[in-house]
Amino acid sequence: MTQGLREMMRFGVFPALVALAGQPALAQSIEPQVPADNWPAPAAQPSPAPTSPAPNQAVAQQPLPVFESVMAWPVKDARDLLAVIEGIGAEGLAPADYRPDALRAAIAKGEGPDLDDVASKSFSWLVEDLRDGRTPMTARVQWFAVDPDQDDMPTAQIMAQALSDHDVAGVVDKLAPTVPDYATLKQALAETPAADKATRALIRANMDRWRWLKRDLGEVYLLTNVPEFQLRLTVKNRIIRSYRTVVGKPGRTATPQLAETVTAVVFNPTWTVPQSIVKGEGLGARVLGSPGWAAANGYKGTRNADGTITVVQQPGPNNALGLMKIDMPNPHAIYLHDTPSKSYFNADVRAFSHGCIRTERAVELGMTMAILGAQMPAEDAADISRSGKYTKVEMTRTFPVYIGYFTMARSIDGELRKFGDIYGRDKPVLASFAAPRQLKTTQRKSDEAIIELDNPF
Known part of the structure; x- marks a missing residue:
């Protein structure tokens, strides 16, 4: 029995795991997650399934922007949306991305097609960024973690509930990741002086990375x-x-x-x-040519018909x-x-x-x-x-x-820390936050070529 296993037995970790394994409620929670509580049932006619571009597909051939629903917006709900946008900096996003000036002007004109169009677009963009992340896919290097949130919580469904409940702020608030690490970063952003632009930018980038994953990790x-x-x-x-x-x-x-x-x-x-080792490094020939060495190192070799x-x-x-x-x-x-x-x-x-x-x-x-x-x-x-x-x-x-991949995160001991950007993946994310917001597409993961990394050495 290993030292780690002895410790787990001594401190009751294994008994606790056994108890967890026997709980029906936990068993259900381990199954694939259902849509978040309190969202309306999905529409009877679902949106077309998102598609991903082929590897190395040119930017000009990437999927078209996601369709934005336009709904009727009462002035009061539009004012509530404006207030949410003006305070969205607390979530690490920029109010200017969601056209507050245009929304303010449309509110002044009163209810009608202009307000419906402006408010629907501003709300949709806000939902997309809070739910899926602001960073465009082209800046998410080697990101292949497909986020299912837009399937579980479609934008039109969220907008319909916000307007039905007349609770824009409450509905939007449910989009934040539930992992405690996100809340820790949000608190750090609130406590970091505006003058410390580099730290604030890093916090915002890493808050966004949590939005690239499923809202509730399970x-x-x-x-x-x-x-x-x-x-x-x-x-x-x-x-x-x-x-x-x-x-x-x-x-x-x-x-x-x-x-x-x-x-x-x-x-x-x-x-x-x-085969990169078997053929490329000559291991196959050595295994077949030196049976004693192969046996001592645990290798078995077979020459195939080809x-x-x-x-x-x-x-x-x-x-x-x-x-x-x-x-x-x-x-x-x-x-x-x-x-x-x-x-x-x-x-x-x-x-x-x-x-x-x-x-x-x-x-x-x-x-x-x-x-x-x-x-x-x-x-x-x-x-x-x-x-x-x-x-x-x-x-x-x-x-x-x-x-x-988080370069500022709550460590395993619960403290917020910076970690080395070992792969240089911060730069494109930080650059995207410094640039105007891009319209979302149906792309769900990086279109970089998949490299099969089957060598454990």
């Missing part, structure tokens, strides 16, 4: 902030456990930002070596994936896994991998996932982890895992 989820080099297991917005991580090296192997689903935990995994060689590293402490891997299917071949190279966890800047996320105390994490996601007894999970045999534990309750 009741149980994994989240790693790449520049912090930490992974969090969170239950009901409380960090239950945290783990140091090693992330991708800057450049081609930088870790992309994802929002995926944990589908299985693999104890004592095998590793199918990519002449290519497949090399699979067998389970064991020297396996490149270590003793645990968390499956979270995605086209980038990114996952969380153990590593035999524990010394890397002692570095301050832990950006050494080929994109995947090496996780400290990974066996402990895998056992926790098995308890929460497969209702597996703790001792059974421990026995499987020690067996030395490849064992895949499928999740019967799926839950999300988020790979984010």
Whole structure:
């Protein structure tokens, strides 16, 4: 039994997880989330499904702006909207983006088509930025985490409720991310002097990054902030456990930002070596030519009918994936896994991998996932982890895992901190905030080419 496992047993973490795993309410919360409470039912005729452009598609060929609904606006509701816009700086957005002068002039003219058009556009733009983020997709480098909020809370639906309830401020207030980190940044923005423009800009950029994710991350989820080099297991917005991580090296192997689903935990995994190593580095020829060396290093090689060689590293402490891997299917071949190279966890800047996320105390994490996601007894999970045999534990309750990128955020100890911009992803976000607001399109993620990062070294 590992030291981490002993600590979890000693302090009652595993019993608590067992209790959580047995709660029907929690089981329901781990399932895919339903639309936010108090929103009206979706319209009978849904909007066309959003589409994403093909990789490397030219800007001129990107999707057209999202259609904006125009509804009838009473003067009182329009005045309430104006007040919300004038105070939107508290959310890290700029009032000027939502045309307060035009809205003020339309209000002065009274109810009619002009007010309806101006108020509907201003409200729609405000909703889009609060719900989905102000930063255009072209400035979200390697951002592949698709935010479902615009499906769960369509703009027309939100506007209809605001006008029906005559409560613009209350409805808009529900759009903010529920994660405590967002509230911490909002408070920091309020406390930062206007003269400190650089800090305020960084806070605003990172507040926006939270809006790029699902508004409510879920009741149980994994989240790693790449520049912090930490992974969090969170239950009901409380960090239950945290783990140091090693992330991708800057450049081609930088870790992309994802929002995926944990589908299985693999104890004592095998590793199918990519052809870039099998052929490119000559590993295949060495495995077939030196059976003794291959056996000592846990490799099995097979020559295929087409002449290519497949090399699979067998389970064991020297396996490149270590003793645990968390499956979270995605086209980038990114996952969380153990590593035999524990010394890397002692570095301050832990950006050494080929994109995947090496996780400290990974066996402990895998056992926790098995308890929460497969209702597996703790001792059974421990026995499987020690067996030395490849064992895949499928999740019967799926839950999300988020790979984010925040250069100012609440750390795992609850303090607001700055983290190094290891991939240089702040610059385009900051530049977008300094530029006029762009009209939204139906694009939901970066159109950069997907790089399959299947090498854990």
